[in-house]
Amino acid sequence: RKMRxxxxxxxxxxxxxxxxxxxxxxxxxxxxxxxxxxxxSKSAWFCIRLGKRIRxxxxxxxxxxxxxxxxxxxxxxxxxxxxxxxxxxxxLLAGFRQLGLVFADAAYSCRANYQxxxxxxxxxxxxxxxxxxLKAKNCTAWRAAWHLYHRLYMVWKGIYHQRSKV
Numbered sequence: 776r777k778m779r780x781x782x783x784x785x786x787x788x789x790x791x792x793x794x795x796x797x798x799x800x801x802x803x804x805x806x807x808x809x810x811x812x813x814x815x816s817k818s819a820w821f822c823i824r825l826g827k828r829i830r831x832x833x834x835x836x837x838x839x840x841x842x843x844x845x846x847x848x849x850x851x852x853x854x855x856x857x858x859x860x861x862x863x864x865x866x867l868l869a870g871f872r873q874l875g876l877v878f879a880d881a882a883y884s885c886r887a888n889y890q891x892x893x894x895x896x897x898x899x900x901x902x903x904x905x906x907x908x909l910k911a912k913n914c915t916a917w918r919a920a921w922h923l924y925h926r927l928y929m930v931w932k933g934i935y936h937q938r939s940k941v
Contacts, residue, residue, distance in 0.1 A: 803842060868892070
């Protein structure tokens with residue numbers, strides 16, 4: 776019966792309490808990723824345009840921030856499957872004052888996220904999207920990462936490969 780009273784806020788506070796005692800005294804190397812899961816594999820919908828029933832996947836996404844050394848989940852958020860990943864990056868890293876290396880996939884690649892990690896003395900390693908350009912728009916971290924990615928790709932890839940742990 777008590778399980779109903781334990782909501783996601785409780786689990787987030789518990790995870791934060793563990794992190795503040797074990798992980799936070801040092802600069803964090805963080806891996807950020809999202810994964811989808813579903814409790815029911817498919818659901819039936821009626822498409823008015825086609826005039827027939829269609830199968831549609833309904834699932835949830837869990838966004839995780841994991842410590843690279845201890846593989847401890849530092850922070851997490853659950854969202855609907857159609858939500859974008861990039862806006863949640865700031866929430867996942869909220870509360871961490873000093874960052875080391877941050878590894879993420881291309882969904883988290885935007886100037887605001889590069890600048891956020893740079894302001895916390897860290898470096899973000901996220902592949903650039905195909906339409907990304909060099910225009911930094913007052914974001915020095917974006918320009919430096921773009922040059923590293925395009926000029927020294929093999930070095931960048933060697934560092935980024937550590938993300939495979941998550």
